Structures are given as structure tokens and as C-alpha cells.
Amino acid sequence: MSINVFHLLETVLSEQVVKSLGARYGLTPELTRKISGAAAPAIMAAIMHRGTTPEGARSLFSTIMSPEVNAQIGKQLPDLLTSTAGLSQLEATGRELVQKATGANVGALSDAVAAQTGTPQSTAFSLAGVVGAAMMGILKHHFTASQGFVGQLPTLLGHQLSSVNASLTDRLAGAVGLGSAAAFAGSILSRLKDVSAHLDHPQPVVRPVPASVPPQTVGMSTPPIVEEKRRHHWLWWLLAALALIIAFFALRSCQHDEQAAPEAAASAPPAAVAASDAASDAAAQSAAQAASQANSASAAVAASGTVASGAVAAVAASDAAPAPTQDSHLSFTVDKSGVPTITATVGTEAEKQQLMDALTKKFGAGKFTANVNVDAATKPAEWLAHLDGLLPLMALPGAEVKIDGTHVELSGAAADAKAGWLDKLKALFGSGFDIGVFNVQKAVADATQSFRDAVKGLFATDASCAGADVAKVLNLQVVNFKTGSSIVPASAADDLRQSARALIACSKRGQPVSLEVAGYSDNVGDKAANLALSKQRALAVRTYLASQGVPLSRLTAQGYGDVNPVESNDTESGRFHNRRIEFIAKQ
Incomplete structure (x- = not known):
């Protein structure tokens, strides 16, 4: 984990x-x-x-x-x-x-x-x-x-x-x-x-194999153990350890040369080395018994190789599978009648089934909408352990929740301080999770700071004026229009002025940049109205940049409505990020 x-x-x-x-x-x-x-x-x-x-x-x-x-x-x-x-x-x-x-x-x-x-x-x-x-x-x-x-x-x-x-x-x-x-x-x-690949990784513990004792039968005495064998018992384990190390590095370097009969067990196919612990132990004991009877160091090495093959192959198989890299995801929004729509990405079918079983038990079959994807690159969903505590919130009309890994974000009715869900979830999930309420002002402030830190680099003498590099910086800013408005807000004016300065600086260096100003919306409301509004907002930003000295010939404007969302529209933060102005480099 x-x-x-x-x-x-x-x-x-x-x-x-x-x-x-x-x-x-x-x-x-x-x-x-x-x-x-x-x-x-x-x-x-x-x-x-x-x-x-x-x-x-x-x-x-x-x-x-x-x-x-x-x-x-x-x-x-x-x-x-x-x-x-x-x-x-x-x-x-x-x-x-x-x-x-x-x-x-x-x-x-x-x-x-x-x-x-x-x-x-x-x-x-x-x-x-x-x-x-x-x-x-x-x-x-x-x-x-x-x-x-x-x-x-x-x-x-x-x-x-x-x-x-x-x-x-x-x-x-x-x-x-x-x-x-x-x-x-x-x-x-x-x-x-x-x-x-060059660091130590955990390996299955190889249990010591006791000296084999022939089956006892009524009326037969057990042969005495020769003292010489006991005295040199440590030698077999030393040889076994050496064989384990040799087999491990042989597998790790992917060398599969044909080997003599005593080494065949160490290069057995995956189906053979996937045998149960009980079967491996039994085979190891038989080999150790033969080694003891023959009193031969080579036989002991072969026996240790048999024990080692399963352990080393398991490590090799583990190394072959890439470690999951992306966080699990869960988001849901609840309509006015208390019916939830759930979107999730988990790493295994078992996790998906656990989620679906819990939803069915809580709401009944067909009384919720769920889109659950399984992606092997996804890390274990730790929030599944707290699912029972989340289910009541999934029935709260107007509730919106987004979980990415261990980050939990509340919006809508879930963020209502009077309902107390923030404190409830903090107590439910514990200190290992970051739980908060989406705040538009903070989101704008964070974006503004990121943009202002980055835009300084565009004024350096050796700064890149490649269109993609300039657009990447300009896209850090947020133009947070008021609902239904296409008037550039005062909160975005300073950042747009800095954007204009950066574009003018590139022109003065003989490297003018051409950009498309693209407007996008969330999926709330009428699609046609959203498309028209997104175009008006893109035109407003283009006009503002031109007023600061950027040639209109270097700027185009286009509205795209609610297509190409960057996040799910299920939550307030997702809709906030989807309502955006995006700069696209043009040749």
C-alpha cells in the first residue's frame, strides 16, 4: 500500500x-x-x-x-x-x-x-x-x-x-x-x-526442511541418526542458501539457457512452480531425504534448488507485473428523489463486485445508476473499507462527493455545515485521508498563484516562445465568469494583462505566437445555450487581450460548449474545471 x-x-x-x-x-x-x-x-x-x-x-x-x-x-x-x-x-x-x-x-x-x-x-x-x-x-x-x-x-x-x-x-x-x-x-x-530492479524485494520464507525419517511401523525400530551427518548438517543449508542466491539472480537476469538434469527444477515452467506450499514441501523433503542417504553435497544443492525455484519464480512473476500507478476513484451525485449516480474506477473485479453488492443491498437492484470500470493500473481502493459509512450520504438529495485515492471532496448538500458530513467523514476515514469541502475562491486563488509563478519564466531572455510552451503557462490561469455572464471578471484582469505582455514579448523577439481562445462549459442547462455562451466568453477574452496590445490577427476564438470535459460533471469542482477558457497553439 x-x-x-x-x-x-x-x-x-x-x-x-x-x-x-x-x-x-x-x-x-x-x-x-x-x-x-x-x-x-x-x-x-x-x-x-x-x-x-x-x-x-x-x-x-x-x-x-x-x-x-x-x-x-x-x-x-x-x-x-x-x-x-x-x-x-x-x-x-x-x-x-x-x-x-x-x-x-x-x-x-x-x-x-x-x-x-x-x-x-x-x-x-x-x-x-x-x-x-x-x-x-x-x-x-x-x-x-x-x-x-x-x-x-x-x-x-x-x-x-x-x-x-x-x-x-x-x-x-x-x-x-x-x-x-x-x-x-x-x-x-x-x-x-x-x-x-536493483533493490531488495520481499521473498517468500523458505521453511527449513527437517531430516527425513523413514515411516515407522509397529515392531520396527527407527535407525539411529549418524552423528557425522548431524555434525555437518549446517553444510547442506549453506549450500542450499548459495543455490537459492544463484537461482534468484539467474531468473532476474532472464537467462534461460538449457541446464543439466540436476538444475532442471530451478527453470521449471510457471505452471510447475505454481504448486501449493504443501506440494513444494513434500517435494523438498523427498529431495532432502535422497541427499541425506547419498551423503552428497551435489544432491543437497539440487534439493535446495527445488525449494528455491518456487520462491524465486514467485518473486520474478511479482517483478514482471508493473505496480499500480493511478489512484482509485469514486464520485457520486444524488438527485432530488435520493437516487444516486455513481462513477468509479477500481483495480480488480473483486473490488467492483464489493461495491456493486453494497449498492444493491442498500438501494435495491435497478434503483441506482453505476458506471464502474476495472483498470489493473489502479491502486487498491482504500475507501472501500469505509463504504458502509458512505452509503447513507449516497441517499442524501443533492449530495456530491468525489474521492481520488485518499483525497475526499464534498460539495452540494454534502458540504452543508448544518448536516455535519465533513466531521462525520473525518471521524469515519481517520487521519490517513484528506477530507475537505470544495471552495471556488480557494480554487481560483490557487490557480492564480500557480499562473503568476509560471508566467515569470516567459519574460526571461532565454524563455521559449514555442506555441505549446506558451499555451501551457497561459492555461494555468482561471477566468471565472459569473453565471450566465460573458463579461471578463475583475479577478482575471491582472492575469490576462500578464498573458498579453508575454505574447507581446515573444513578438518583440521575432517569435510571435498564434493562439485559439477556446471556450467550454459544464453540462448543466441547455446544450445550445451553453454552446453560445462558451463562444461569447472566448470572444470576450480575445477582445480583452487585443485591448492590451496583442494583434487580433494572432488570435481566434471558438466555443465548444460541454464537449471535451477535463473532469466529471458529477461534482461542483468538476463542473468548475470544465467551465474554462483554454488556449490552443496554432501554426
């Missing part, structure tokens, strides 16, 4: 903790969250980079599991902030751990965070230590609780990439020695996958 470190970090850095930190440093909670939001992806990216070599992964895992890392920091952090001495110690420890785990220069990272957030370097330096200590504690808690091992580290780190990509800028990536954010994102998963 993997985790999303960023979701857990938001839980550790709760609203109260962020307020306490802000008070300590003389910051608003919003600015405190902004600093931590810049430091965290850079630290995680540096950790991921360190884990791309066998030596780096082993060193990283050793640091994570070291006594200096506090696995209980999630519970203890509020107490640590009550004293100046406790906070200072936490900062220093966190910086030392980040330096030791990643090799990155925390001072350079702090400079980049300070420049990106507009805060003093000393404050960024302090908060980087707190964030680093919290992230290392989260990792240690996970590995300790799950009895994890270093071989699981690359997969876990790979699962953090989407969260890193969402906030990592070139400035932050450069500060921790990663080059550009795009270069890091483009190569990190393949490097983590490559290193995984």
Missing part, C-alpha cells in the same frame, strides 16, 4: 498548526501555507532524485528510518510549537535531515522559496526545516507501520510525481540541483523504475 505524502502533509500542517506557525514567524496563515506549498514539492523532488540509484535509495531509506526522524510528528507537532526552543530544534533537525537525505543545499532552496513567495529568506529557511522534518516523519511512519523495506521506496516515490508536478517550478528545481521542472518530470519515473 502506498501513500500520498502531500495529502498527509496537509493533515499534519492542519489549520491550527499553520496558524501557530504563522504567529511564530509573523505571517498570515495564507502566506505560511504558500511557503510550505513551495518548499514541499522541491524537497520531495530532491528525495525522488536521490532514490534513482541503488546507493542513493539505500542511503535515503537509512536516513528515513534513522532515530533522528520522528515518526510521530503528526501527533506531536502542535506541542513542539508551544516553545521557542522546541521549534528551533525542529527547524534545525529538519534541515539536517533534508541535507542528509537529498544532498540538496537547503540554503539555496530557501532562497528560491523566498524569491517565489516574496518572503524573507530567513523565514523560508526556518519553514523549510519544519516541512522537511514533517515529510521525513510521514515517510518513516508509513514504513514503520507497514513493515516496509527499501525495495518499496521507488514505487512510493513515483506515486508523488503528480503532486510534485503541480507545484514544482524551474526556480525550485534548479535550487535543488534538478535542472528544469520539465526535464525532471520527463525522466524521473523511468529512473525510479530502473533502480527498483
